Amino acid sequence: MKILGLTKVVIISTLLFLATIKPAVSEEIIILKESSENFQTIFKITKDYYVAWSYTQKDTEYDQAGVYYSKNPNNVYWDPLPPLEGHRGWGQYKDVIEKVWLPAGIVAAGILFANDGSFQAWRYADVIWTTANCIVRAQYKGGMSRIMPCRGTQVWTQENGKWVVQHEHFSATVNPSGKLFKISEDGKQKTESNSEIKKLSDELIGEWSKSKPVNVGKNLRNRYSNEFPIRIYMPWAPHDGFQSWNQFEMGLNEFVSLTSKKIEITPRGDLEVNMRGNIAWTTATLNIDFQQHDDTHVSASGRQTLIWIKDNESWLIAHEHLSIPMGAE
Numbered sequence: 001m002k003i004l005g006l007t008k009v010v011i012i013s014t015l016l017f018l019a020t021i022k023p024a025v026s027e028e029i030i031i032l033k034e035s036s037e038n039f040q041t042i043f044k045i046t047k048d049y050y051v052a053w054s055y056t057q058k059d060t061e062y063d064q065a066g067v068y069y070s071k072n073p074n075n076v077y078w079d080p081l082p083p084l085e086g087h088r089g090w091g092q093y094k095d096v097i098e099k100v101w102l103p104a105g106i107v108a109a110g111i112l113f114a115n116d117g118s119f120q121a122w123r124y125a126d127v128i129w130t131t132a133n134c135i136v137r138a139q140y141k142g143g144m145s146r147i148m149p150c151r152g153t154q155v156w157t158q159e160n161g162k163w164v165v166q167h168e169h170f171s172a173t174v175n176p177s178g179k180l181f182k183i184s185e186d187g188k189q190k191t192e193s194n195s196e197i198k199k200l201s202d203e204l205i206g207e208w209s210k211s212k213p214v215n216v217g218k219n220l221r222n223r224y225s226n227e228f229p230i231r232i233y234m235p236w237a238p239h240d241g242f243q244s245w246n247q248f249e250m251g252l253n254e255f256v257s258l259t260s261k262k263i264e265i266t267p268r269g270d271l272e273v274n275m276r277g278n279i280a281w282t283t284a285t286l287n288i289d290f291q292q293h294d295d296t297h298v299s300a301s302g303r304q305t306l307i308w309i310k311d312n313e314s315w316l317i318a319h320e321h322l323s324i325p326m327g328a329e
Contacts (some may be wrong), residue, residue: 259292
């Protein structure tokens with residue numbers, strides 16, 4: 001396998017850090033502080049695996065990032081581009097460059113943080129989740145270059161003493177009144193390993209259809225953790241997501257309400273629940289319908305990642321990433 005010198009050095013140095021995060025001592029949400037050793041370790045791992053995803057026209061194999069991923073073949077990984085269902089396990093995900101990016105005309109790409117300050121990390125027991133704004137510097141056939149902003153959510157756990165990615169969700173923001181990505185076929189049932197969380201997930205989705213966007217925030221508030229900043233990514237602006245509930249409600253009022261008078265979200269029947277004691281993360285694909293003020297409709301197919309924490313016998317959301325893949329059919 002061909003690995004660039006820089007990437008090889010990055011991978012070797014990162015492996016020395018992978019097991020250095022100290023064990024969790026309590027089951028509560030811990031916001032990792034920049035000054036802490038745990039933050040600096042996961043921060044370095046994340047930056048290094050971004051570098052490992054970068055590739056040039058001279059590369060012929062693209063599995064350098066594999067050391068950062070779980071070997072569980074059932075894991076779901078979402079790239080910003082289609083297909084909607086994403087990629088199942090590293091066995092599929094490692095082919096994303098050859099099967100998605102290169103066919104899209106992207107012959108080389110560099111992936112990096114938009115800025116170090118965008119990186120945030122939380123921990124609950126032995127699960128860490130991180131968010132960051134990133135930039136993809138893409139070079140196309142013919143020499144054209146493009147800078148594409150994106151944002152990412154990663155869920156990390158330890159395997160064999162190393163921190164690896166169990167789930168990943170990259171996305172970019174879209175305009176709800178524009179032409180959006182949509183597929184027509186029905187979703188297929190995969191896994192529902194926890195009926196309680198499935199019920200809560202369905203109720204959460206159902207709240208969007210009950211009222212105008214300006215009122216949705218009030219209906220949803222008690223379903224989310226009070227441990228802010230928890231960061232909520234929606235398909236629309238702002239790209240940085242929402243860091244407080246007031247920001248979330250203002251975003252619905254000042255942006256979404258300008259283009260849509262109602263948003264209806266329906267599940268596609270492929271919810272998957274990953275349980276780790278009192279923490280869980282779920283993945284699902286959704287149908288999203290934006291009803292415009294002139295009563296026309298713009299429909300899209302979306303993805304949803306939720307991280308749940310059990311607090312006093314109630315499951316609350318500690319992070320949400322709802323997105324629509326780039327590209328319109």
